[in-house]
Amino acid sequence: MKKKVLAALLSTAMVAALLSGCGGKADEPAAPAETEAPAETEAPAESEEPAESEAPAADAGSMSFEIVSKGLQHEYWQAVKQGVESKAAELGVTVNFVGPDSESNIDQQVQQLENALNATPTAIGLAALDTESVKGQLQTCLDKSIPVIGFDSGVPGAPEGSVLANCSTDNYAAGALAAEKVYEAVKGRIDGTVRIGVVAQDATSESVVNRGLGFIDKFAELAVADGHTATVVGNEKYISDSKCEKTDGANVVIDVRVPAQVTSDASLADVNSLLGEDGIIALYGSNEHSANAIISAAENHSEIGVGDDKVIAAGFDSGSAQIEAVKNGVLLGAITQAPVAMGEILVQTLYDAAQGNPVSDADTGCQWYTAENIENPEIWDNLYGK
Template sequence: MKRRLFAALGAAALALSACSMGASEDASTTGADDDSIKVGVLLKTLSSEYWSYVAAGVEDAAEDLGVDVQLQGPASETSYDEQTNMLETMLADDSMDAIVVAPLQPDSVVAVLGDTEKPILFVDTDAPYENKVTYIGTGNEEAARAGGEAAAALAGEGAEAAWIGVVQGNTTTDQREAGFVAGLESGGVTVTAKQYAEGLADKAASVMENILTSNPNLTVVVTGNDEMASGAARAAQSAGRELIIFGFDGIQAGVQNVIDGTVTGTVAQDPYAMGYRAVESAVAAARGETLDEFIDTGSRIITSENAEDYLATLREQLGE
């Protein structure tokens, strides 16, 4: 199955998301033909595996729908000023019919957007922008809760767990933390440590070493992404500790770690679908259609039972 087959699925799903009023409008009503629509897509970065799936979805949607998409992203997920400058340039471009943003700093992005009349959509990470068209992404708290429940089921009541997040105060991190903690606690597992490692494997390994020293009864670790799960696993192995470790994102490296037994599981998002549906939604917004405020691209728990099949799906999405 080629990744292009997602087009039909995405189009059908988007049709269900559009409200009847918007769906009844056509290009002649709004003055925007699909082949003349220009969409700006600004991601958090283009230099990571996770964002390569989002970019692949964006590029496929642009080709399938025949629209002009300007895809950009800063050098890293800490290049805040660079993303701000890119957004300012997009906003100043009068040819842009709609803009999709994955905000590094939601509040800062909202300040830059101001009172622009361009349709603004958010992907992967939501932002408190009053005039946004929609948010396309994962229900992070609900997805993380399912991961916490899965980890708790393996650990059993009375177990102790640690949470390693990306950056405290980030919308996505906070939602995942709340979900994982709720899922663990619902299964009788107590979270005894919370630390943050900026999404980096090496920093997570260092944080994990400290957590293990101060929490000798720890048996579970849940993390905000797959890279940090890998770092935590490395530290646990060095300390001779066998832990239940869950990551988040479901990138190839994370799924391979599950297959290898290094990590117990991961909560997989669908970044390819995020990218594809973001472009579909932006085109719909440019044509004057009304969309749901939240378009959920779903998630699933990956364990040793389904990791091989899911890895094959990821490779197909990147055309490998």
């Protein structure tokens, strides 16, 4: 009996197998469905590619950048702000550009950076007046994974990894360029002991310090190459950081003056003091504020100007007062940055960093302008005070 049952079961299984095999051939319409399956699997992948390429544009509207500058009172910062806002509009991001009332008001800038952190931005741009004062906030940015990009003076000595890149002029090289031009104008007058005055707004910000050091080091280098001896006197920061070997009895004395407070009156007093020194043959103002102090002094000191019997003066930046002083022969020339381009590059770098893309330092450039070349398009386009 058991054998009959087993035989019946085997027969049934064989029939089912045969029917199944025949069914696979008979269901030919099912084949296209199988060949279409890969297409259905690939379709979502194809539709995901446009979504990925469109992601930055879709996310841009939700991006907000807090930008803390050194101030708003000078035309230079207004030009940077112009570049920032132009690029932000192009990318479709929101920006908030702030700065202290004075470039000596470190506490106010620290508070503005605190406010920027409290706004929970996508990224932060910072031109620090004093790195030491903002190290705590930068560490917070690092802890919260908020990208920080430095600009103008940047944030030298910031906590490692807290500042991803810096967008600025190579300030040291720019100062050296000014020194080359001034030295060329006065080298024939170095007879006996002469004094070169450097008027610096401060001894804390990277940009101002490096513009001063670049000038000091290059001027001393050129003087020594011509057989002179050189030394640096005045502000201790510039004395200690300069590459110029300190030499007693040097015949080229580079005298650096830094006011106790960043005010027009204080810097004007520094210029007047330098003009009272024996052997003064040149002056250099390492930013708009300091250059304007020299220009103000020229109103009462006719010895400042261009000529063999004049105190040769040079400036940095391109506010309206400097442009006129260069045109009128009060200043030999000045260094112009590209502040609008700096603002544009800053926002683009913030945008890239916020997207997680690699970023790197960007040199935003500089040029020496004089009464002779000021109207050349490559110069004129970078003068923000025109």
